[in-house]
Amino acid sequence: MKKSSTDTTVAGRITRALAERIISGEFEPGMKLRQDHFAEEFGASHVPVREAFRRLEAQGLAVSEPRRGVRVASFDIAEVREVAEMRASLEVLALRNAAPNLTPDILDLAEAHNREGENAADVQAWEQANKAFHRVILEPCGMPRLLATIDDLHAASARFLFSGFRMEWEAPTDQDHRAILAALRSNQIDVAAATLARHVKWIGKNPAR
Amino acid sequence: MKKSSTDTTVAGRITRALAERIISGEFEPGMKLRQDHFAEEFGASHVPVREAFRRLEAQGLAVSEPRRGVRVASFDIAEVREVAEMRASLEVLALRNAAPNLTPDILDLAEAHNREGENAADVQAWEQANKAFHRVILEPCGMPRLLATIDDLHAASARFLFSGFRMEWEAPTDQDHRAILAALRSNQIDVAAATLARHVKWIGKNPAR
DNA sequence: TTTTCATGTTTTATAGATAATTTGTGCGCA
DNA sequence: TGCGCACAAATTATCTATAAAACATGAAAA
Numbered sequence: 345m346k347k348s349s350t351d352t353t354v355a356g357r358i359t360r361a362l363a364e365r366i367i368s369g370e371f372e373p374g375m376k377l378r379q380d381h382f383a384e385e386f387g388a389s390h391v392p393v394r395e396a397f398r399r400l401e402a403q404g405l406a407v408s409e410p411r412r413g414v415r416v417a418s419f420d421i422a423e424v425r426e427v428a429e430m431r432a433s434l435e436v437l438a439l440r441n442a443a444p445n446l447t448p449d450i451l452d453l454a455e456a457h458n459r460e461g462e463n464a465a466d467v468q469a470w471e472q473a474n475k476a477f478h479r480v481i482l483e484p485c486g487m488p489r490l491l492a493t494i495d496d497l498h499a500a501s502a503r504f505l506f507s508g509f510r511m512e513w514e515a516p517t518d519q520d521h522r523a524i525l526a527a528l529r530s531n532q533i534d535v536a537a538a539t540l541a542r543h544v545k546w547i548g549k550n551p552a553r
Numbered sequence: 554m555k556k557s558s559t560d561t562t563v564a565g566r567i568t569r570a571l572a573e574r575i576i577s578g579e580f581e582p583g584m585k586l587r588q589d590h591f592a593e594e595f596g597a598s599h600v601p602v603r604e605a606f607r608r609l610e611a612q613g614l615a616v617s618e619p620r621r622g623v624r625v626a627s628f629d630i631a632e633v634r635e636v637a638e639m640r641a642s643l644e645v646l647a648l649r650n651a652a653p654n655l656t657p658d659i660l661d662l663a664e665a666h667n668r669e670g671e672n673a674a675d676v677q678a679w680e681q682a683n684k685a686f687h688r689v690i691l692e693p694c695g696m697p698r699l700l701a702t703i704d705d706l707h708a709a710s711a712r713f714l715f716s717g718f719r720m721e722w723e724a725p726t727d728q729d730h731r732a733i734l735a736a737l738r739s740n741q742i743d744v745a746a747a748t749l750a751r752h753v754k755w756i757g758k759n760p761a762r
Numbered sequence: 763t764t765t766t767c768a769t770g771t772t773t774t775a776t777a778g779a780t781a782a783t784t785t786g787t788g789c790g791c792a
Numbered sequence: 793t794g795c796g797c798a799c800a801a802a803t804t805a806t807c808t809a810t811a812a813a814a815c816a817t818g819a820a821a822a
Contacts (some may be wrong), residue, residue, distance in 0.1 A: 354620035354807070389808045391600055395607050395773085402611030404698055410561035411773060411814055426696045429650075430770070433642045441638075487635045489613060493702065562774070588805070598776045603806085620782055620805060 355392035358382065359399045366405045366416055366500055368468075369506040373418040377406060392408055403496045406505070424504045429546025430543040431497045434490060435478065439540055441485035443533045451525055454480045458521045468512050471502050481528070501547055520546075557750055564601035567591065568608045575614045577677075578715040582627040586615060612623050612705045612711075628713065630757025638708045641750040643703050647691040652686055652742045654693035660734055663689045667730045680711050686730055690737070701729055711758055729755075 360380070365371050376396065379390040386393070397414045400406040408414035454477050461473035475498055482491065520543035527536035571591070574580050586606065592599040606623045611614040617623035663686050684707055687701035692700065729752035736745035 353805095356619070379774095380772075390773090390805065391603075394600075394604060397605040398604055399611065402608065410565070412816095413773065422695075423698070426698055429646055429696075430643065430699055430702070433646045434639065437642045486631075487638075488740055489632065489635055490639055493639070564774085599805090622805065664775090678792065 352387070353392070354397075355395040358386055358388065358392055358396040361386070362396055362400060363403065363405055363499065366400070367506065369503065371416045373416050377414050377416065378537075393418045404500055419500070419504065424501075425528075425548040426441060427497050427500045427504075428545050431494065431501065431547075432544040434494050434497070435482060435544055436537045436541050438485045438487065438490055438494060439537055440533060441487060442482050443528065443536070445484035445486070446481065448529075450480060450484065451528060454521075455525055458518055458525070461521075462517050467506060470513075470533045471505055475497040475502070483523070504547075515531050563595070563597050564604040564608075566676055567595055567602055569643050570595070571605055571609060572612065572697065572708065575609070576712050577714065578712065580625045582625050584625045586623050588622075606614075628707070628709070628716075633710075634711045634712075634757040636706050637754050640703065640710065640756075641646070641753040642708045643699060643706070644687065644691060644753055645746045645750050647694045647696065647699055647703060648746055649742060650694035650696060651692040652737065652745070654695070655690065655737060659689060659693065660737060663730075664734055667727055667734070670730075671726050676715060679722075680714055683727075684711070687752055690733070713756075 362371075363376070371377075379397070382393045382396075383390040397406060397408060401408050401414065406414050406415055407417050457473050457477040457480060461470050461477065464470035464473055478494075478498070479491075482494065486489070511551040520539060523539050524536050524543070527533075527539060568701070571580075571586070580586075588599040588602040588606070591602045591605075595602070606615060606617060608621065610617050614626055615623050616626050624681040665680050666689060670679050670686065673679035673682055687703075688700075691703065694700070729748060732748050733745050733752070736742075736748060
């Protein structure tokens, strides 16, 4: 496996660690991120921390005001909806381009991920399986930039999911996923795309606590 | 006007300068970007240059391999098509959300930008007017993340436009733009959206030299 | 109460050290 | 001679340590 910059450099490791904590909700929206603090925590200097901040900023997980520091990106209901709409548009685009390249093997793998999700013990596990499901059926589109953007949006969605307004959680049988797979298996691309769009937008409509 | 981080800090100025050169084609795809070189050129040290690199990377204008430096992002015909498809999807989404907020004033402003483009003396001027046209009709969607993503995609499109395969250039009367405005004026959102999608995708279909 | 100015804190930038990769060189061997 | 391999030198990215600039805070003066 090609090792990404996230693993190789100190800045990359810091990026990953901070992203994880923001997504998991450990860092609350609006929280100030002080470079010296993390420099000390990771036993590094503040320069790689700054580089990590730039990446988080690009992913939409943090916002930076010049000379005033960077904070964890806030997200209100409008932003959640925005991310959901963007994901819906782009995932549909990806699916339409992936469809001609989808093999039964890929769909079986997706189904496996879906079952994983249905048997998940907690939200984290479910989210991981959910991400894998979407990834697997979209990846064959062969559009790297599109996939990267979708990943960023997915991270933003996950933030919302973990944002503590759903403490008691139970694994849902993901009917939408099943419907998408069935449509793909019978070559009904339009149906699959429409279901996917509705499915993704639904996330943005969750009752906000 | 709110001053962006691009103007305030050294890293920001370097980012802007390098982005411009990449987009304009002065830096060719695949070209190695050495931090010490630009540190010297901008009379700065290499740290702000590195931060600029991170941002260019996020915008898709550069790619970085850990410990091996960063290069100007390549773009083949497939990537151009990818960017065009993404733009089409996202601009349609933006337009649909902007439509309810569009006023006659805004549409008049857009029309002015379109005329600017038609009278443009060179590609740069045309591109600037073109960007302004799209921006003006999409901005009222009130979705900042969506707009930011569209901006990045637009920059990538502009790269393609400037890539020297269109040396002799003449300002086109932009019929698509006019059609979009006419549709919006008569509240035919679907027509406007469909025209916009076709218009944006067409860019990706330009005969490659 | 408002303004000014000093002080501490934080971001930003520089200069120098470290580590990894690439390039060049020499040697052995076909 | 030509090719491949090992090893050394140079180049370059990465990181640390330190200094400078900007900002926030709060006390003193108007």
